Amino acid sequence: MVEAGETLFSTGVPVNRSLFLLALRRGLRPGLIVAALTLAGALLLTGGAGSGLEVGGEDGARIERGLARQAMWTALCLLVAPAIAIAAAREVGRWRAGEAAWLAARAAPPRVIVGSTWLGLTAGAGLAALALILSAEAAAGGAAAGVPLRAAGVLRTEMLEAPVTPGTLSWSCPAPAQLAPASRARLALAVWARGGPAAQIALAVERAGGGGRTTLERRLARAAIVDIELPRGAGDFLFTLEHRGEGAAVVLEQGALTLLVPVASERLASVELALRLLLALASWTAVGLGFGAWMSAPGAALVLAGAQALVWLAAGPAGPWFPASDLGAALAWTGAGIVPPTLTPAAWLGTAGWVAAGLVIARLGLVRGWGAA
Amino acid sequence: MSANAAAHTDAAARRDPVLCARGVCRAYPIKLGFARRKVLRGVDLDLERGAVLGLVGPNGSGKSTLLRLLAGVDTPSSGNLTVLGGSPADSAVRERTGFLPEDSPFPGELSARAALELLGTLGGMKRAEVRARGDELLERVGLAEHARVALRRYSRGMARRFGLAQAWLQSPELILLDEPGAGLDGEGFEALDDLLAEAHGRGATVVLASHLASDVHERCGELALLLGGRVAARGTPAELLSQPGRWRLEVEDLEPTDLGELRVWVADHGGRVRAQAQGGRTLLELYRASAADE
Structure with missing residues (x-):
């Protein structure tokens, strides 16, 4: 019941262009985006988005930019994302409040109406995400010198034996099949005040099958992040952490060993955040439409917010299948001056599943009756 | 056949x-x-x-x-x-x-023309067909000059006319x-x-x-x-x-005295004049006369 040729990118999925554009217009909420960008500008002018951190060197500059980027993304996500999700839930409310009289009286089936509306709302979210990228990157300023890095995975997750007072701790980790030059391992170390205010450590890493060896020495006074360049070669990585002399105890924090690989630009951090936000918004708009077809718009928005809070609090290992489950972690990486990990297939598949579920629920709600929707 | x-x-x-x-x-x-x-x-x-x-x-x-x-x-x-x-x-x-x-x-955020395009295509019409039929209907309901105005800016009467146009869109x-x-x-x-x-x-x-x-x-x-x-x-x-025996009459070219005679005639025949008011132009006739004067 749509004009011939009006399909989604020639996929055969029918879509009504006019309804798509109407939903895009409604989902974009230009007033809200202007308000968000105004806030971003105000943060920039007052220096609120900067970190005020005094860290020397390339890493310090990158962390400072990362913190500015993180602050901007956090503020914008909090402002824009809920508004877009609520707009989706409100859309069905509009239908119920009277628009059903012209929507339902037309020949187009509910799947075309629901699909076109979701596409429009999601496209609006995409444009909003693009605006967020631009404003966050404006806040972060120019690229820092040095090699930008991306968190590419966790080398070891379990707690290592601790404390090391004084003594040596050794462990091995499987190495990735392909290791780019200048890749690093990031260790999170904590210092316990026992017998002295600081700890002198020496960290070394080499390959089990032969190759290079890298070392570093550091005096740590509190919890610290230590990056060490990974040697190229064959076999597993062999790490040695030595606590030299008297001083505080040193422990490795849980989930403490992360692989960092070089990337083309640190601005990819904003792209990664935008992708996470977009997938989350695509899911939220679909589920919002679905809930909205069965309950009031405020009720649907409340259920959606509650479900998302539950995901953040208790998703556990199933987390990657839920929308925005690692948004907080990605923001934390960004704040550390590191590009967040690329999205996993589970995130994409999970989004597809939530979108499909939301649209089916919405369609069922409309088939049940527009008047009751 | x-x-x-x-x-x-x-x-x-x-x-x-x-x-x-x-x-x-x-x-x-x-x-x-x-x-x-x-x-x-x-x-x-x-x-x-x-x-x-x-x-x-x-x-x-x-x-x-x-x-x-x-x-x-x-x-x-x-x-x-x-x-x-x-x-x-x-x-x-x-x-x-x-x-x-x-x-x-x-x-309300769409113009009359865009809204008709939305409604027509949702109804299964071709886009070109909607445009042609929509323009014709907007002309007929007197909204041709306001075809690009957002519906939220329409008065109640204009919105009603738009409603008529969309109801007739698919013949x-x-x-x-x-x-x-x-x-x-x-x-x-x-x-x-x-x-x-x-x-x-x-x-x-x-x-x-x-x-x-x-x-x-x-x-x-x-x-x-x-x-x-x-x-x-x-x-x-x-x-x-209708109610048996009750009639509504509109007369022209009579003086008030003639009306008195008419009331007497009605009474003589057993009837009763229930209402009498000064007749006049319809509002539409007034609008047209004023427009012609200008």
Whole structure:
């Protein structure tokens, strides 16, 4: 019941262009985006988005930019994302409040109406995400010198034996099949005040099958992040952490060993955040439409917010299948001056599943009756 | 097909009821679903092709609910409802039905032209076809100059005229109008009458709901009175609205003294003049005369 040729990118999925554009217009909420960008500008002018951190060197500059980027993304996500999700839930409310009289009286089936509306709302979210990228990157300023890095995975997750007072701790980790030059391992170390205010450590890493060896020495006074360049070669990585002399105890924090690989630009951090936000918004708009077809718009928005809070609090290992489950972690990486990990297939598949579920629920709600929707 | 067979099929089609309602009920949950408010309580109604039916009744009698059921916007709680030979929920039926809802709830952010494009393509029309037909209808309802104005900027009367244009967009076989006269000015009523004449000319069926006798009296061939969610009476306007022995007379070219003589004559014949008022121009005649003066 749509004009011939009006399909989604020639996929055969029918879509009504006019309804798509109407939903895009409604989902974009230009007033809200202007308000968000105004806030971003105000943060920039007052220096609120900067970190005020005094860290020397390339890493310090990158962390400072990362913190500015993180602050901007956090503020914008909090402002824009809920508004877009609520707009989706409100859309069905509009239908119920009277628009059903012209929507339902037309020949187009509910799947075309629901699909076109979701596409429009999601496209609006995409444009909003693009605006967020631009404003966050404006806040972060120019690229820092040095090699930008991306968190590419966790080398070891379990707690290592601790404390090391004084003594040596050794462990091995499987190495990735392909290791780019200048890749690093990031260790999170904590210092316990026992017998002295600081700890002198020496960290070394080499390959089990032969190759290079890298070392570093550091005096740590509190919890610290230590990056060490990974040697190229064959076999597993062999790490040695030595606590030299008297001083505080040193422990490795849980989930403490992360692989960092070089990337083309640190601005990819904003792209990664935008992708996470977009997938989350695509899911939220679909589920919002679905809930909205069965309950009031405020009720649907409340259920959606509650479900998302539950995901953040208790998703556990199933987390990657839920929308925005690692948004907080990605923001934390960004704040550390590191590009967040690329999205996993589970995130994409999970989004597809939530979108499909939301649209089916919405369609069922409309088939049940527009008047009751 | 032979001419006789075609004529027979055409005659049969004209005899087939365009809509047939049997025991149609509609109730809505209230008090958090613990109670139900019955709006329609068993509507029985048939309508033949080409008829113009006025659906009259006081506020809350169920006129709008019945039209929403006929338009496929809502579904009956019980009973059988057939429109144009099928269920009102069928796409094929909705494609042949035009509906003017009560409150003009069209997307206010769109211009009249864009809204017609949206509504037409949702109805299965080609985009080029919608543009041509839409422009023609906007011209006919007097909105051609405002075709690019957002609907939210329209006055109530302009919104009503837009509603008429969209109801006629697909040249529907069944046209459902809910309070079409609400907010219309003289020119708006002229546009309504023009569109109704066009619909009558091509054999379309019209159901026009109103709580005002003036809206339906001269426009409808038949009236159905809806009271308490049921069809309480049905007949021609003359049968339902006229009262034996009561007449309305409009006279011209008489002086007030002549009127006195007329009152005497009426009294002599056993009658009584119930009302007398100064006649005059219609508002539309006034607008046109003023425009001509300018």
